[in-house]
Amino acid sequence: MRMTDFEIRRAIAADLPALAEIQQRSMRELASMSYETAQIAAFLEHGEAILSEIIEKANCWVAVAGPLVIGCAAWCRPGAISLSALPKRPTLPEAEIRSVHVRPGWTRRGVARRLLDRIEKDAAEASVLRLSLLSTLNGRAFYEALGFSATGEKKLKVDGLFMTGVAMTKQLEKSRSAA
């Protein structure tokens, strides 16, 4: 199998252990240049519980290469999932992007780009007009490459430790099928 062969499908409950592993490894190995070890550990303390909530209640997508899960990304309405960084009452039909992680060793092959393409289509079909998120500092260049704009830095308090993230947003085209 070539490293570019992968598919996008909806997450299922049985994906949880693989997604938890990818989240742990992507934060420890890919986000370690932006955060202290203690900050990453505090974030990961809640990681699996939040992923479980996301698989159950959000619109969660995974990338798979054969049997191997290599990435995930989800979207949900503001406030639907714990540790949301968005106001509960947005001014526009808005959704929040959560849990974007790619398995180390599979980065820079367009995995996250394909997941976000799927999310944008999915959200537009549900009449969402704006996607927002709190990006890790290391994730900012990725979102900018996909047309998101930074609106400022924000601090998220996790177990008494502050983690700085970048608030990012993108306006969506009105979906033809939703119009």
Ligand SMILES: CC(C)(COP(=O)(O)OP(=O)(O)OC[C@H]1O[C@@H](n2cnc3c(N)ncnc32)[C@H](O)[C@@H]1OP(=O)(O)O)[C@@H](O)C(=O)NCCC(=O)NCCS
């Ligand atoms: C951020 C992350 C999801 C990107 O995943 P990815 O599959 O490697 O991203 P893609 O290959 O789809 O990248 C698409 C484009 O984004 C940009 N990009 C991606 N990663 C980048 C990086 N580390 N530095 C600069 N630009 C980057 C590039 O323009 C890239 O296109 P190119 O490879 O043709 O130059 C991945 O690095 C990751 O899991 N990081 C750790 C977890 C994290 O911080 N997630 C974000 C949470 S909000």
